[in-house]
Amino acid sequence: MTDINSTPYIGPEEVVRKKKEYIIPCVYHFYAQPMQLVRGEMQYLYDHTGRQYLDCFAGVSVVNCGHCHPEITQAICDQVTTLQHTCTIYLTENIVNLAENLAQITPGRLQKTFFCASGTEANEGAALLASLYTGRQEFISLRQGLHGRTKLTMSLTGLSMWRTDTSPVGGISFAPNAYCYRCPYGKRHPECDLACANELEAVIKTATSGRVAALIAEPIQGNGGIITPPPGYFKRVKEILAHHNILLIIDEVQTGFGRTGKMFAIEHYGVEPDIMTMAKALGNGTPVGAFTSRSEIADAYTRPGASTLGGNPVTSAAALATLKVLTKYNLPDRAAELGRYLKCGLTELQKQHPLIGDIRGHGLMVGAELVNPDKSPAAAQLDVILEHMKARGILIGKNGPERNVMAFQPPLVITRADLDNMLNQLAEVLKLLA
Template sequence: MTGPARAGAQAGTTHAGARSESPPGARSGAPSGGSSGGSEELLRRHEGVLPEWLALYYERPIELTRGEGRHVWDAQGNRYLDFFGGILTTMTEHALPAVTRAVAEQAARMVHSSTLYLNRPMIELAERVAALSGIPDARVFFTASGTEANDTALMLATAYRRSNQVLAMRNSYHGRSFTAVGITGNAAWSPTSLSPLRTLYVHGGVRTRGPFAALGDAEFIAACDEDLRDVLTQTRGGVAALIAEPVQGVGGFTSGPDGLFAAFRERLSAEGILWISDEVQTGWGRTGDHFWGWQAHAGNGPPDMLTFAKGIGNGMSIGGVVARAEVMNCFDTNSISTFGGSPVTMAAGLANLAHLLEHDLQGNARRVGALLIERIRSAVGGLDLVREVRGRGLMIGVELVTPGTDASCPRAASLVLEAAREAGLLLGKGGGPGGSVLRIAPPLSLTTQEAEQGAEMLARALRETRERLVA
């Protein structure tokens, strides 16, 4: 297998020399979902028609055919505990009955109409999102993805401020479009240096590496704020906005101290610069302590805009922007969304959000997430493969290094992914060039028993990987 997606860790692939046996304890049986041909044949077809840079996890990529609760099954009938949720997208649980029922009922009435017509499910979901956002006099625009949501927020900011200068965080990721790549501070996910924007990168997204890592939290915030001040002196004319993830997702679940963006906001507000909080991965209660990631930095109020996607649809394609009316209404031209606000996806979002709130899944993320991170930290104590276990709620990162050093080790992350899969556990990875951080983000309904089970499987995979690296 050749090409970037199969040959480089930057694309998210692994090269661990996978074993042939089925995951221990996994259920085997006839493939679910009516797959045609085996996994090797499907991989051959994939490589024959899809881009080489379209990343696949695992040396032997798997086809997932069914999901239920916090588990998924592959085409061979093997069951896995899902600790990645389709990249933080299956937020509540797989095949949530309320969502599948809402989708079926709406699809039976009407699948599509576009935003040129009144759309009751879209208006109802917009009302709920606006009320939850914390942004006063909020307006909501729906898109089909987080990338498109960030594109829209940037277009609003640049139109409102009449400037194409944008501040972004180092180590950030905001999507795969031309505009979003232009503000992504992560070389592994930036296929081109060309951009319609002039982007200036500031410090603060990574707490335990970089020039300010040795400082205390207050001193770290002060140093990052001074860096921001210095960057602003380098600009000519008004900067449009700062866009920032409260917890960096693809960057390895890293974050600055609570209050960092409040300090930034004070400086930005003095110059009229907008703050866009990218909540595509942190929104809807995943961090446990807060419904939105920006609330850890509340300081002098909410952001001017927030973007969302992923979890709200529980697998359906929903993204969007919330902005105060003055900003949202700044366009003086027509605009529509063909697929944003689809009646079917809006029905799914309404059902999923209602389930999340009624079952206090934010509280569950806080409680079970605290247990999970404690179990992982306890299990890896003294293991020199692990540099740091960090996170909040059910958004946890495990940073790996070459044993006995402080050097990031992408190969270790790939090996752990393979070993965990063989044990029946699915993980994600990310964090800088190559990806040396294991990303753990299960559905927010994760039970304590599943957390305990997953922590043990992860611990075994880490110990096995350490042995292989030093053998």
């Protein structure tokens, strides 16, 4: 099969055939009839036939600056033709410049960084650092959180669909998340007095030995369904943790780098993490991960450590260029403005379609939870909607424990006209289901 430029592609059917034969089956894909993507340009993707798609998922919150952003691409090309790789045992400049830049933009006193190649590695390393500093081995995580695919990070994950390991790591307790739409206590904010956060005290006292190294949490739970805590939640959590000398690890793998209208989502809550993890959008598509901490915590990690690919010259060049683009074009502010516009548009659709039960999120990280009249998850309807939208040239994500949350996490370079087009197409699809 060929595209409009007569470049040969094997086509989606052959990709699927080879995938079944040569890829471990846990690697799944969206859509009953998937397309073969071959090119990206800013907020658009193109398949093997040359058809254009508006990307409203950004590779799951990765290409915040857009696909193949020319300034980032140029930085990668310049670097890859001069020095592509050295391990951290040799001195290069990009890695230290990147660490310096992160120290300048991360919240509070976070200063020293370790670079790796993925968010999973970043969370694994953050847990190790917490144990080294505190001398403790237990952890607390939140229900519906997702922190990775290694044995430890999978064990820290509070979503059963991602907990493949039949023998998870012990010493991990789970606290309630701030799922206001389905509050397990049947309360409403603010009258609830943050009951979900207060429950953390009981978890510490009843489910742990009292010697917990850290609690790990996403400021907004991405795969958990764009679960967005109310104001004051993390301040209450931090107060409880401080009382018990427990560190707070904030996982910004999906939420970082302008996605939520601020450089980092935890800034919405006015809390300083003890350790923070990053990945995804830091490299705008180049594999990268990092964890960063205050000096006194970071300095507990003194025995020899290295990452073969972490912070390599090309990755660091891509990340440095990404940070420059984010600030040069004010993409966090753009995400805040367009996010408000998107939520207003979804709210208008919600008035006409009770299938949309809840709308939540910050910036361009917005979730619309689809429900049946009895408030049960409407996962089947969401699958139909995503197929229809794909057929109309628009790619939207899905997440949540029941996979019934429509996820909008587009490149931050998306335009208001793009959002209008998406909302108009979604309105027509929702009418088909009514």
